Amino acid sequence: MTQGQTLVFDGVTKRFGAVAAVSDLDFTVAPGRVTGFLGPNGAGKTTTLRMLLGLVSATSGRATIGGQAYADIRQPMLSVGASLEASFHPGRSGRAHLSVVAKAAGIPRERVGAVLEQTGMTPYADRRVGGYSLGMRQRLGLATALLGDPGVLVLDEPINGLDPEGIRWIRSFLRALADEGRTILVSSHLLSEVRQTVDDVVVIAGGRLRYVGGLAALEGAATTGSVVDAPDRAALADALAKAGLTWQANAEGLMVAIEPVEVGRIALAAGVALSALAASGAGLEDEFLALVADPDRGVEGGRA
Template sequence: MIEARGLTKRYGSTLAVDDLSFTVNAGRITGFLGPNGAGKSTTMRMMLGLDNPTSGQVRFDGRYYRDLEQPLHTVGALLEAGWRHPGRSARNHLRWIAASNGIPDSRVDEVLDVVGLTSVATKRAGGFSLGMLQRLGIASALLGDPQVLLFDEPVNGLDPEGIHWIRQLMHALAEQGRTVFVSSHLLSEMAQTAQDLVVIGKGKLIYQGTTEDFVERATEDRVRVRSPHLPVLREALERAGTVFTAIEDDSALDVSGMSSDQLGELAFTEGATLHELSPHRGSLEQAFMQLTGDSVEYAAHDPGTATAAANEAQAQS
C-alpha cells in the first residue's frame, strides 16, 4: 500500500503539487492520470525521495522510502527508461544495481527472462531501441521482487505485442497482491489496465476511486437505435420527455436516459420494428476530458478554428 498525505512542492513561486493526498491499495492496478504539467512526474519523484517535498509525506507499507535499508526489496520503480551506461551490457547494468541491494546474480537472469531480453543480455545497452530500454527498466524495477511497483509511462516505445505483454505483467503482479501504481498518457490503454484511478490537475487531486465510477460520473449511458419506424419512436420519446439526437444521417437515434430494456419495451408498445438496439457507455477519454478541462496547463487551439483564422488572414492580405 502507498499512502501520500499533504504532498506539496514549490519551485520558487510555482506551486507544482498542492496538498496532494491519496491511497494506492495492494492487489490493484491504480492509474495515475492528469494533463501535461499536472505534477505527476514531480509527485512520483517525491515518492522516491528524488525530489524533497516542501511539505507532506509518503509511506510504503507504513515506512518512509528513506528508512528502507535495501529499498529495491520493497519498492521497484521505472521513471526514466533511458537511464543506463551505454557501454554496459544489459546483464551488467542489472548486476551492479542488484549488488547495491544484496540481490544475487541469479535474480538478474530471472528478470531478463521475464522481460524477454535473455537473447540480448550480453549486448551493450547503448544500442538498444526505446522499447528494449523500457523492458530493461522494467527488469530493474522487478529485481528485488518488491511488493510495491511504480511505473511512469511504461508502454513508451513498445510495439503492440509489448504493450499487451506489459498489461498482462501488471495484472499478474496485482493478482499476486502487489501494489501497482502506473502513470500514462494513453487513456485507451489505462481503460484496459487500471482498476482504480488517481486523477490530478494543476497539482491538486481531482478524483480517486474506481475507473468504472470515474467514467460513470462524467458520462451517461446511451442507446443507439435503428428502425424503419423511426418517426413513431421519435414521437414516443418526445412524449416521454427523453433526450435523443439523430445520428447516421437521420437513419438512427442516440437516446440518453433510457436503458436498452426500456427502449425495447417502448418500441414493442408502439409497434415499431427494431433493426438495432445497442447500449454504449462513455469512454475513459471522454470522462478525462470533461473532468480535467479546467486543469489543462497547456491548451491548444481547435485545429478547425486555427485553419479558419489562417484562411481569413490570407484572404485579407
Template structure:
C-alpha cells in the same frame, strides 16, 4: 498498515510561483494496479518523485508501508521504480548492466538472468545497450526495478516505445504482479490501455485530486453521459414517441439515433408500443477517455 500500502497525505510542492502539487492525498493498495492519471503538467511525475524522496515536498508526506522511502532498509527489496526509459552505459550489455546494479544492492548475481527472462529480454542479454530500442530500454528498466523482488512497483509511462504486442505484454505482466499481492502504481497517457489494466484510478489536475476509486466507480460517476444507440428505418416515428417521454434524440453520424434521458428497455418498449421496427438497440457507456476529459475539463495543468 500493509507493508505495500502507499499513503500520500497533504503532499504539496511549490516552485517559486508554481504550485506543481497542491495538498494532494490518496492511497494505493496492495494486490491492485492503480492508474495515476492527469493532463500534462498535472503534477504526476513530481508526485512520484516525492514518493521516492527524489524531490523534497513543501508540505505533506508520502509513505510506503508506513515509512518514507529514504528510511527503508535495502530499498530495492521493497520498492522498484522506473521514472523514465532505462539508462545504462552505452557499451555495456543489458545483462552486465543488471549485474552491476545487483552487485551494488547486495543482490545475487543470478538475479540478473532471472529478471531478464521475466521481461523477455534473454535473447538480447548480450547486446550492448546502445543497440536497444526504446521499447527494449523500457523492458530493461522494468527488469532493473524487479531485481530486488520488491513488494511495490512505481512506473511512470512504462508503455512508451512499446509496440502493441509489448503493450499487451506489459498489461499482463503488471496484472500478474498485482495478483501476487504486490502494489502497482502506474502513470500513463494511454487511457484506453489504462481502462484495461487498472483496478483503481487516481486522477489529478493542476496538482489537486479530482477523483479516486475503483475503475467501475469512477466510470459510474459519469453515468449521466450514458446514451442509447438505436437504428430504425422509422426514425421519425421513433423520435416522436421518445420525445413524448422527455427523451432527447439526436442523429448519429452513421444514420443511427443517439438517445439520452431514458434507458434501453424504455426505448425498446416505446418502439414495440408504436410498432416501430428496430435494427439495433445498444447502451453506450462513456469510455475512460471521455470520463477523463469530462472530469479534467477546464483545469489547467500548471498554475
C-alpha cells in the same frame, strides 16, 4: 520478496516558485492491487512519483511507503523497485547495467540472470543498450526495478514504446505480481493503455486530484445513449416527448440519453416503425477525458 506495503500520500504539495506543480494530494495505494496513476502529460504525475521516491522534496505534506519515507528505508531496493525516466550507459550491455546496479545495492549477482529471464530480456542481455529499441529499454527498466525482488513497484509509463505483444505481456505480468501481494503503482497518460490491467484509479490533472476509486465506478459513470430514426421522424419525436424524454437531432437521427432497448420499447408501444437504432454516447475514455478537462466534474463514490 518483501511484503507489499501501503503507499500513503498525505496532503502532498510541490511548488516551484509561484507555480504549484502538485496541490494537496490525498490518496492511498493498497497491496495486492494494480493502481493506475492517470492524467494528461504535465499533470504532475512524475513530480508526485519523484516525491514518493525522495528525488524531490515536498513543499508540504508527506508521501510514505509502509509508514516510512523512502529515505528512511534500509536497503530501499529490497523494498521498493522503481522505473522513472530510466537512463542507461549506451556502451554497456543490459547484463552489465544490471550487474553494476546490483553490486551498488548489495544485491546478489544471481538476481541479474533471474530478472533478465523474468522480463524476457535474456536473448538481448549481451547487446549494447545503445542499440535497444524503446520497448527493450522499457523491459530493462522493469528488470532493474525487480532486482531486489521488492514488494512495491512504482513504474512511470511502462507501456510506452511497447508493441501489441509487449503490451499484452506487461499487462499479465503486472497482474501476476499484484496477485503475489505486491503493491503496483503504474502511471500513464492514457486510460486505454492500462484499463485492462488496473483495479484502482487515481486521476490527476493540473496538479490536483480529480478521481480516486475503483475502475468499476468510473466505468459506471460512462453514459450510455442511443441514436434512433424512423421513416416518420415526427411521430418518433412525439413518442419520445410523451415518454418525458428530450433529444438532439443530427444527420444520423435523434440522440437520446437512454439505452437502445428502452427506446425500442417506447417506439413499439407507440406503434412507430424504426429505420435505425444503435447505442451511442460517451465511453470510458470519453468519461476520463471529460474528468480531466472539467475541475467540477465528479463521479459518485469517487470524487476526489
